Amino acid sequence: MTQTGAPLTLFNSLTRSAETFVPIDPKMVRLYSCGPTVYSTAHLGNLRAYVFTDTLRRVLNWKGYATTHVINITDVGHLTSDADAGDDKMELAAQKSGTTIWDVAARYTRLFKDDLKALGILDPSIWSVATDHVQDMIAFAQTLQDHGATYELDGGLYFDVSKVPDYGRLAGQHGGPEIGRIETVEGKRHAADFAIWRKSPAGEQRQMEWLSPWGPGAPGWHLECSVMSLKYLGEQFDIHTGGIDHREIHHCNEIAQNQAYNDTARTGANVWMHNNFLVDRTGKMSKSKGGVATLGALVARGAHPLAYRLLCLGAHYRSELEFSLEAVAAALTRLKRLVLAIAALKAEAGLDDAMLRPAREAGFGKGAPFDWQRHQFEAGLSADAVAFVARFDEALAGDLMIPQALPVLDAVIASTLPADEKLRLIGSFDLALGLGLLDLDRRDLSVQPKDAALADAEVEALLDNRQAARAAKDFAASDAARDSLKAAGIEIMDGDPLRWEWRPQLTD
Ligand SMILES: Nc1ncnc2c1ncn2[C@@H]1O[C@H](COP(=O)(O)OP(=O)(O)OP(=O)(O)O)[C@@H](O)[C@H]1O
Numbered sequence: 001m002t003q004t005g006a007p008l009t010l011f012n013s014l015t016r017s018a019e020t021f022v023p024i025d026p027k028m029v030r031l032y033s034c035g036p037t038v039y040s041t042a043h044l045g046n047l048r049a050y051v052f053t054d055t056l057r058r059v060l061n062w063k064g065y066a067t068t069h070v071i072n073i074t075d076v077g078h079l080t081s082d083a084d085a086g087d088d089k090m091e092l093a094a095q096k097s098g099t100t101i102w103d104v105a106a107r108y109t110r111l112f113k114d115d116l117k118a119l120g121i122l123d124p125s126i127w128s129v130a131t132d133h134v135q136d137m138i139a140f141a142q143t144l145q146d147h148g149a150t151y152e153l154d155g156g157l158y159f160d161v162s163k164v165p166d167y168g169r170l171a172g173q174h175g176g177p178e179i180g181r182i183e184t185v186e187g188k189r190h191a192a193d194f195a196i197w198r199k200s201p202a203g204e205q206r207q208m209e210w211l212s213p214w215g216p217g218a219p220g221w222h223l224e225c226s227v228m229s230l231k232y233l234g235e236q237f238d239i240h241t242g243g244i245d246h247r248e249i250h251h252c253n254e255i256a257q258n259q260a261y262n263d264t265a266r267t268g269a270n271v272w273m274h275n276n277f278l279v280d281r282t283g284k285m286s287k288s289k290g291g292v293a294t295l296g297a298l299v300a301r302g303a304h305p306l307a308y309r310l311l312c313l314g315a316h317y318r319s320e321l322e323f324s325l326e327a328v329a330a331a332l333t334r335l336k337r338l339v340l341a342i343a344a345l346k347a348e349a350g351l352d353d354a355m356l357r358p359a360r361e362a363g364f365g366k367g368a369p370f371d372w373q374r375h376q377f378e379a380g381l382s383a384d385a386v387a388f389v390a391r392f393d394e395a396l397a398g399d400l401m402i403p404q405a406l407p408v409l410d411a412v413i414a415s416t417l418p419a420d421e422k423l424r425l426i427g428s429f430d431l432a433l434g435l436g437l438l439d440l441d442r443r444d445l446s447v448q449p450k451d452a453a454l455a456d457a458e459v460e461a462l463l464d465n466r467q468a469a470r471a472a473k474d475f476a477a478s479d480a481a482r483d484s485l486k487a488a489g490i491e492i493m494d495g496d497p498l499r500w501e502w503r504p505q506l507t508d
């Protein structure tokens with residue numbers, strides 16, 4: 001299938017400019033996203049990174065491209081300091097929890113995937129787990145050594161960044177191998193050199209270690225992404241993504257390894273894309289700071305996970321997004337308004353299951369283009385409706401400008417189009433937005449806070465009492481019922497078919 005609509009432009013961190021996207025193979029766009037280090041629960045900042053990659057992949061599919069998307073799971077090698085020092089994050093977490101690294105990895109991988117599901121993030125074509133690829137990594141490191149790009153120290157096998165052209169170009173640092181790094185290891189030739197194989201200290205056996213030509217040890221973190229992207233996507237693929245922190249070191253090192261491995265100046269991916277940070281008042285949200293906001297914590301306060309997705313979609317991926325509970329509350333209200341409006345449209349037009357099918361089926365394909373689904377929604381639309389599709393498409397095509405696509409959705413709802421056409425447009429748009437708009441019920445969004453004092457049935461009983469009191473014109477009793485519900489965190493919504501909802505505890 002060929003690309004539809006406006007030409008897609010994407011901002012390439014490598015050239016620091018927005019470029020028209022030209023796939024290497026128009027039949028299959030190859031995409032790699034640096035995955036999580038599974039040593040603790042992902043925080044909302046980490047999840048922003050995957051809302052971004054999911055949006056990218058959905059937009060590619062929406063525009064008619066099939067994708068092969070790889071996300072890795074880092075269960076070895078990521079050190080506590082980016083400056084190639086400190087402990088392995090996984091080892092440290094296992095020590096702290098008194099379990100094995102494998103248990104830690106299994107637990108947090110599962111929790112991570114649960115979070116992605118709750119956020120409407122589609123499964124990648126391939127989840128690649130670092131520890132499944134250690135033999136590939138050893139072979140890759142051996143080739144780097146054969147190509148003269150490494151040197152051995154007591155602590156491990158090091159990559160010599162002076163052996164590749166223009167090291168650090170991605171970070172915008174054209175200073176060569178001496179750029180801004182602290183010398184932390186005795187004998188390193190350049191500050192930016194990094195370990196691709198970390199030898200186990202003599203006389204010590206690590207929980208996770210493998211035999212290698214350089215002795216027992218474990219691979220470096222940067223190595224895994226080069227190896228797994230090469231294995232599944234080839235020497236040069238289309239797009240590589242990660243958070244903006246990866247632009248400075250991790251991706252520079254991946255590029256250097258790819259170049260040394262292939263003996264070329266090519267970087268491994270044509271387009272390198274980076275999402276900006278989720279920040280709070282103290283700066284970048286990060287696990288190391290403690291007291292971290294997780295999706296589970298938001299839900300415990302009564303927010304629906306998709307409210308967080310909508311919050312992310314409301315900011316362009318290259319802008320910082322400031323996190324606050326108030327912002328989540330506002331996104332939740334925005335989502336509720338959308339869902340209420342859509343419920344009214346469904347009541348007006350009658351939404352049959354046949355219309356929902358394409359939206360649901362879109363989730364099964366691990367990267368298939370959305371042509372068929374879009375055709376189901378868009379076939380036979382009026383010229384006025386098609387004009388909305390063009391506006392929406394243009395926003396997506398301009399470097400994934402979702403904040404400009406969302407108002408097109410609002411405009412559709414406010415328009416004079418017939419309800420059936422509005423629903424079709426919403427169904428089509430939502431393939432790219434991933435908010436589950438046609439499926440969501442207002443009831444789904446009324447999430448019960450974890451420490452809620454009342455159960456659903458008790459709320460219903462109190463509401464019935466109140467209704468009876470009102471019918472008997474006993475306004476004191478009716479007000480008392482309202483007040484006791486309010487004290488329990490429940491808002492009564494007269495005139496709303498749902499009648500009531502939990503008031504999310506979304507203030508600091
Ligand atoms: N505050 C943030 N906002 C957006 N993306 C982030 C943020 N923090 C990390 N990321 C991204 O999340 C993804 C997963 O990162 P990873 O699991 O390795 O996190 P981490 O480095 O252990 O987390 P932390 O930085 O909190 O210690 C990466 O692409 C990373 O760039």
Ligand SMILES: [Zn+2]
Binds near residue numbers: 034
């Ligand atoms: Zn990576």
